[in-house]
Amino acid sequence: MISLEHKVVVRRLAVVLSLLAPISFVAFPYFWMTLCSFSSEKDLFSDQFLPSQLTLSHYVHLFERTPFFIQFKNSVIVAVAATLICLAISTLAGYSLSRFRQRWSFEKAMLIIYMIPPVLMVIPILLVFSRLHLTNTYLGLALGHSSFMLPFSALTLAAYFNNIPPTLDEAAMVDGSGRLGALVRVVLPLALPGIAATGVIIFANSWNDYLFAFTLMATKNMQTLPVGVAEMADGQTLQWGIIMSAAVMITAPMLLFFLLVQRKLLAGFIFAVTGEK
Amino acid sequence: MNNLSMERRQVLFSYLLLAPLLIMVAVIALYPLIYAVVLSFTDRDLFSTGMHFIGLENFRTLAESPEFWRATVNTFVYAGSCTIAQIVLGLATSLLLVQKFRGNYYFRAILTFPYLVPTIVAVLVFQWMMNDVFGIVNRLLIWSGIIDEAIGWFGVERAMFSVVLVSVWRFFPFAIMLFVPALEAIPGELYEASEVDGATAWQRFWHITLPGIKEVMWVIVVLRGIWMFNMFDIIWLMTGGGPIGKTQILPVYSFLQAFQEYEIGLGSATATTGLVILVILMGFYFKVGKK
Numbered sequence: 138m139i140s141l142e143h144k145v146v147v148r149r150l151a152v153v154l155s156l157l158a159p160i161s162f163v164a165f166p167y168f169w170m171t172l173c174s175f176s177s178e179k180d181l182f183s184d185q186f187l188p189s190q191l192t193l194s195h196y197v198h199l200f201e202r203t204p205f206f207i208q209f210k211n212s213v214i215v216a217v218a219a220t221l222i223c224l225a226i227s228t229l230a231g232y233s234l235s236r237f238r239q240r241w242s243f244e245k246a247m248l249i250i251y252m253i254p255p256v257l258m259v260i261p262i263l264l265v266f267s268r269l270h271l272t273n274t275y276l277g278l279a280l281g282h283s284s285f286m287l288p289f290s291a292l293t294l295a296a297y298f299n300n301i302p303p304t305l306d307e308a309a310m311v312d313g314s315g316r317l318g319a320l321v322r323v324v325l326p327l328a329l330p331g332i333a334a335t336g337v338i339i340f341a342n343s344w345n346d347y348l349f350a351f352t353l354m355a356t357k358n359m360q361t362l363p364v365g366v367a368e369m370a371d372g373q374t375l376q377w378g379i380i381m382s383a384a385v386m387i388t389a390p391m392l393l394f395f396l397l398v399q400r401k402l403l404a405g406f407i408f409a410v411t412g413e414k
Numbered sequence: 415m416n417n418l419s420m421e422r423r424q425v426l427f428s429y430l431l432l433a434p435l436l437i438m439v440a441v442i443a444l445y446p447l448i449y450a451v452v453l454s455f456t457d458r459d460l461f462s463t464g465m466h467f468i469g470l471e472n473f474r475t476l477a478e479s480p481e482f483w484r485a486t487v488n489t490f491v492y493a494g495s496c497t498i499a500q501i502v503l504g505l506a507t508s509l510l511l512v513q514k515f516r517g518n519y520y521f522r523a524i525l526t527f528p529y530l531v532p533t534i535v536a537v538l539v540f541q542w543m544m545n546d547v548f549g550i551v552n553r554l555l556i557w558s559g560i561i562d563e564a565i566g567w568f569g570v571e572r573a574m575f576s577v578v579l580v581s582v583w584r585f586f587p588f589a590i591m592l593f594v595p596a597l598e599a600i601p602g603e604l605y606e607a608s609e610v611d612g613a614t615a616w617q618r619f620w621h622i623t624l625p626g627i628k629e630v631m632w633v634i635v636v637l638r639g640i641w642m643f644n645m646f647d648i649i650w651l652m653t654g655g656g657p658i659g660k661t662q663i664l665p666v667y668s669f670l671q672a673f674q675e676y677e678i679g680l681g682s683a684t685a686t687t688g689l690v691i692l693v694i695l696m697g698f699y700f701k702v703g704k705k
Contacts, residue, residue, distance in 0.1 A: 148513075149513070149514070149515040152510050152513045152515055153515055153517075155510055156507070156510050156511070156521055159503065159506075159507045159510075159525060160521065160524060160525065162583065163524060163525055163527070163528055163583065163587075164524055166536070166539045166540065166543065166583070167527075167539075169539065169542075169543060169550060170535070170539045170542075173542065181548065182548050184553075186550070186553070186554075186557075225434075226434045226435050226438055227435060229431040229432070229434060229435070230431060230432050230434065230435035230436075232431060233428045233429075233431035233432045234432070236428070237424060237425070237427075237428035248636075250439065250443050251637070251640055252640050252644075252689065252692055252693060252696065253443070253447055253644075253689060254643075254644040254646075254664075254665055254668075254685050254688055254689055254692075255644060255646060255665075256644070256646050256665040256668050256669050256685050257447070257450045257668070257682065257685035257686060257688070257689060258443070258446050258447065258450065260450055260453065260672050260678055260681060260682055260685070261445075261446035261447075261449035261450045261453065261682075262442065262446050264449070264678075265445070265446065265449065280442055281442070283438065283442065284438075284442040284443050284446070285443075287435060287438055287439060287443075288439065288443075291435055316427060337530075341530045344532065345530075345531075345532040345533055345534075347533060347534060347647040347650075347651065348646055348647055348650075348669075352673070362532075363532055363533070363534040366534055366538070367534050367537075367651055370538055370541070377542050377545075377548075380538055380542070381538070381539070381542065383538075384534075384535045384538050384539060387532050387534070387535055388531055388532070388535050391530045391531060391532070392527070394530070395523075395527055395530050396523075
């Protein structure tokens with residue numbers, strides 16, 4: 138006789154065991170990348186599966202003999218600038234979309250922008266920006282990243298604002314604030330978690346971008362991390378240990394952000410793309 | 415200002431708030447889009463500023479080029495298999511994730527993380543893991559006796575499979591992020607009632623789960639389909655479109671024309687054609703889906 142309680146336990150065990158397949162598919166590459174970044178060159182190319190000892194030599198090489206820190210700094214500046222530009226513009230736009238009815242469907246217009254291939258955009262953006270002397274500048278690349286993140290962030294923020302009752306703005310306006318005052322004093326603080334999650338997604342997209350960074354940044358000292366690391370992996374004899382340590386270092390900030398906003402991230406996406414509350 | 419009615423002032427204010435966004439979108443998205451389409455009718459190259467309008471010449475060159483047709487077919491194969499695999503894997507995993515068990519939260523966190531990981535990291539790690547001589551994948555497969563000799567994962571036969579695999583790894587968390595909340599929104603009473611009626615697990619999936627996530631499924635197909643169709647960096651960084659054009663897709667082909675052969679006009683024409691195909695495809699999908 139199997140009791141009902143047993144059945145539940147068995148069922149849960151089965152669920153967890155079946156999840157091990159997708160979990161290992163997703164997690165193994167991280168594990169392997171981290172392990173290899175601490176393995177000596179000899180162990181990387183040996184027959185053993187696990188390294189005989191752990192070493193920091195790849196990281197030392199990465200920090201001392203490659204332009205890692207310059208590229209890291211460039212990436213941070215561009216990503217922060219892109220995030221600030223997008224958030225500032227889309228907060229205003231998102232509030233407008235959420236509180237006033239527009240005559241045309243903003244969502245449909247934005248979907249069309251989603252469809253434009255980035256490769257198609259990068260050619261004219263390069264031509265226009267070089268005439269404006271924006272190529273090879275932080276601002277130029279941040280604007281380039283904004284070109285594909287703005288529609289997304291405006292829609293996401295509008296969805297977050299929709300969740301905040303308009304009666305709160307009206308109450309603030311009765312108390313003597315203008316519309317903008319109500320936005321800043323009442324709506325923004327309440328929407329802060331959503332704004333933070335949106336900011337993280339903008340930051341991550343800018344941080345991860347290869348195409349615009351490769352095209353718009355002409356000189357070595359302006360390169361961002363993805364481009365620099367891709368170049369490192371383009372030589373004849375590849376130093377996989379150093380490449381793996383670079384991969385760990387690009388991933389680390391994303392992991393940190395992810396842990397901070399994970400719950401909001403999941404909720405944010407469903408708002409953003411479906412417009413559901 | 416006093417002459418303006420309250421309502422008109424509201425409208426004015428709402429557009430004032432929207433203005434920065436509209437200006438930015440016009441300057442850095444709409445204008446470049448029009449510029450690119452115009453370029454595709456010219457012989458502009460990367461280093462000269464002069465250009466001539468040559469009508470449909472670029473498009474004729476493309477139509478006569480077997481490389482272009484191969485890239486088009488590859489784009490469909492790549493985008494199609496990536497989208498389907500991401501949805502199947504994403505849905506299967508999400509169905510497990512919405513069950514109640516301890517540690518659920520951590521499982522979700524691990525499974526959604528690849529969506530924030532830089533593409534270059536995914537590319538490098540998989541290149542190393544799938545290296546033909548030293549890669550862990552081949553070593554494990556040989557060690558466990560599944561294969562006898564090393565497989566060239568980026569060779570002519572398997573390159574497409576490998577880039578699809580990496581793309582699925584990188585992007586299927588997106589499907590999980592949308593499927594999980596949708597699945598959780600399906601009322602539990604529906605399942606309980608069907609259990610009383612003696613419905614099988616398959617019947618429950620078919621008659622309760624699928625209808626419940628229809629709309630989200632629709633959104634995922636549209637967004638993932640668009641993004642995979644336009645995907646550039648995974649293939650560019652992994653294979654560069656090779657070997658012998660086996661993974662050549664339209665975005666990579668367009669980029670090569672524009673930045674390696676410096677034919678900006680021709681490259682724009684390729685990318686524009688890609689956009690037109692996508693718009694037609696989506697128009698068709700929306701029309702069929704409305705019914």
